[in-house]
Amino acid sequence: MIENLELLIDVCLLFFLLLIVFVAIKTTNLFVATMLFGIFSFVTALLFLDLDAVDVAFTEAAVGAGFTTVLMLSALRLTGAFENVKHRHSILGLFIVVLTGAALIYGVADFPNMGDANAPVHVHVASEYIQLTQEKIDIPNVVTAVLASFRGYDTFGETVVIFSAGVAVLLLLGMGHVEPKHEPEKNLVLWVVVKPFIALILIFGLYVQFHGDFGAGGGFQAGVIFASGFILYSLVFGESYARKVVPSSILPRFAALGVLIYGLTGLVSLLSDKTFLDYSALSSNPVSGQHMGILLVESGVGLAVFSTVLLIFYSFSGVNHNE
């Protein structure tokens, strides 16, 4: 019964995705295409939840549905053109796409069935990760353990990638300045309603940050949620007020500080004769050392992601980059 329901939800959501993308291809209005991409992310996140990937669903909902939509909309405002997009019907393109698709479907025929417990993916390292997490790290969330400890080097690289994306956007667009005509209209109802919600979002962000060891969550998600609290403030009260709350000059420093916290945690273990990012060096008890290391590293990631996301939002909300 439960498996049938899971499968029903899975297939329905996949068909929704196909429909959404089909309409997004057809539409000539970029605004509509962006909104449809927002729902696309929502449905994808729901699908991840249905496929048992709780943490991924969390990330996709916060990052894909929340931040990407806001980002694309502010880019559309900067470019100022969103209607009557030309669409060319490319026969050659269609031919290539159909050919590639047919080849891929032919290749997929050999794949093991979905949910098969004996598939090659599951017989290798996966069970080791689950066992070692219980033995060496002793936190319930295996994803956080693998992310921050077993594959900590990998995650360090990804944090640096995010940081450099922030730097690249800053180089391309700069912070700009806020033009008065871009300020939002006064809307008393929104002002009153939004204020408590900002507090709620910020507290929820902290909860996600520090609850990541036990349930779904972690630094990546928490950073984006925390930033979306400030983004909400700036959407309702205006960018110039938001820049008074969090000055744009401190954001690059915070982002660098986040990456630095991550790197220094690794350096400490290197100095005490262990390998880079081996957290058991942080305390006399290896298990509590792991706990401490994961906490430090996750806060570094959270800080870096928060400041980079807000930095990118500020860059896209300013105008006049040429001068």
Next chain:
Amino acid sequence: MMINSMLSDICLLLGGIFTLTGAIGLLRLPDFYSRLHAASVTESLAAPLLIIGVMLDTGFTLDSAKLILIIVVMVIVNPTITHALCRAAAHGGITPKMQSESTQKNKLQTETEFSSKEPK
């Protein structure tokens, strides 16, 4: 315990019916403002019913507190969004169907539209 699960079933059933009604209204009603009404049926009636149905079934845990928080968020957020959207539409020059012409002619118009405009 028995009563709890029965109540939960009733809440879930009612919630399901109201969501469906709201969605059919969203699809079939003739103009933007009436569709706004249909959408708010789901958001302020069906949502609490469904969540209360789930709450009754789980019993009182920490999750119940979060579920109450979700109800509060939804009950505050959705009317706000509806208000802001309605205001934006009014500023954007969307007029309700009934005001545009004389009432009688309009009645006929909407009726014909209802019969001719089948959802695809």
Next chain:
Amino acid sequence: MNELLGHVNYWIVIFLMMMGLYMVIASSNLIKKLIGISVFQASVFILYITFGKITEGSPPIITDNADVYSNPLPHVLILTAIVVGVATTSVGLALIVRIQEAYGSMDEDDIHDMNDNDDFNIKSRSKI
């Protein structure tokens, strides 16, 4: 029947992927191309997560009342890939904004036309 249901996820993911690819090829607007790339990316994410799923398994969070867990490794890879994906998307959007400022258009065909036209080249260079 079992074979069909076991593979339906893969097929739909491939359809999605190809629709994203077609969007990149067929639309000349740069923002729509970027949306196409994101759709392509999302379909790869779904494929990975589908690999990690085990029927009757529970999410990889250790609890007392579960003994089969889904594979945590694809989850870790995709979690970071999503955040990196949004970072690269933002760089792409920033590039599009600059292109729009320099050329006054986000349409690929228009930009090619302008590049072929010498007058514009001189004007735009002096502007930048």
Next chain:
Amino acid sequence: MIAAAIVALLITLALTLIRAFLGPNIYDQILAVNSFGTKTVLLIVVGGHALGWFSYVDIALMYALVNFVGTLAVMRFFEQYKPQGEEK
């Protein structure tokens, strides 16, 4: 009964999606998109309870908040875009 509620929610999602595609003007589409988000939250709560998804309540709460931020962003940028379009 909970299975019936899930099926009802899935049908609702499909109907809302059709309105989002058809919507004669942009406001209808914004309304449908926001409504879709709300129904997703409901599906997470009901489905999470029925299928035993882990910590579904946290995710549902976050969806509700993200949906709010997203819809506000859509309306804000759409309202501001309009006067520029009329100038042209």
